[in-house]
Amino acid sequence: MHPLLNIATQAARAAGGNILHHLDRIDQLNVEHKGKNDYVSEVDKEAENTIIQTIKKYYPDHDIFAEESGASKKQGKPSEVRWIIDPLDGTTNFLHQFPQFSVSIAVEVKGKVQHGVIFDPVRDEMFTASRGSGAYLNNRRLRVSQQKTLDNAxxxxxxxxxxxxYIDAYMASLKSFMTSTAGIRRAGSAALDLAYVACGRVDGFWEFNLKPWDIAAGALIIQEAGGLSTDFNGGDNYLTSGNILAANPKLYKEMAQTIGKTVPNELRK
Incomplete structure (x- = not known):
């Protein structure tokens, strides 16, 4: 395992421990509203601090881009390495004790994501990948599904x-996929959804307007598992646009055609 990936897994597991420690005392937590249906709890902040402290112990000069604390850079020349962190993806699920949430950590080197970790502390599932070295779930090699068509996907x-x-465009895409597939799932953690594409539990994923920390690790894990993860135009601008489409290569083309038919050009940037 690459040293950067090793530290990412250590940090994710430590944060997962923080999260599980508080799972049975939800009613005692301090929760803030960042915006409509957008929450942050003391657990998000504690988990994020745990991740950052773990990273800084080994790499004090690396840059940090985290959901709750924002961007952190050392003075002077920027680091070539940036850590992209979501300490608790699925906060609303967590606050309702709905067991679908995760820790997501990506490591960007010279502007390109090279390592990714998604950790589900409830199931003790650690999804990992390093560029060019494959994707794994608890040390078992991952491959995307072989589903070829939407009708069984x-x-x-x-x-x-x-x-x-963008709700009208989203609803148009949802309607099209609902009527042409075996089913749609909305579990509430985009990072885990992407991890599930990588291991074949679902055949594809699409979502609008996500943040870099939601998708940076998952997009790489899918690619290393043999899948495709792109923006809605088939490019690699998903960390900027927030729009992501992911699937195995055979299914991806059909999903992209649906997105092209249902999502206006101005929303596919």
Whole structure:
């Protein structure tokens, strides 16, 4: 395992321990509203601090880009390495004790994501990947599914929950996929949805308007598992646009055609 990936897994597991410690005392937590249907708890902050402290112990000069604390850079020349962190993806699920949430950590080197970790502390499942070295679940090699057509496919997605400006386009895509697949799942953690594409539990995933920390690790894990993860135009701008489409290569083409038919050009940037 690459040293950077090793530290990422250590940090993710430590944060997962923080999260599980608080799972049975939800009613005692301090919870803040960042915006409509957008919450942050003391557990998010504690988990993020644990991750950052673990990283800084070994790599004090690396840059940090985290959901709760934002961007952190050392003075002077920027580091070539940046850690992209979501300490608790699925906070709303966690606050309802709905067991679908995760820790997501990606490591970007010279502007390109090279390592990714998604950790599900409830199931003790650690999804990992390093560019060019494959993807793994608890040390077992991962491959995306072999599903070839939409009619038998199980897809995952995320509903709009605080920005509803694109809801019509989303609903058009949802309607098309609902009527042409075996089913749609909306579990509430985009990072885990992407991990599930990588291991074949779902055949594809699409969502609008995500943040870099939601998808940086998962996109790489899918690619290393033999899948495709792109923006809605088939490019690699998903960390900027927040729009991501992911699937095995055979199914990806059909999903992309549906997105092309249902999502206006101005929303596919």
């Amino acid at each position: 199980l897809l995952a997605t995320g509903f709009p929950y605080h920005d509803f400006s």
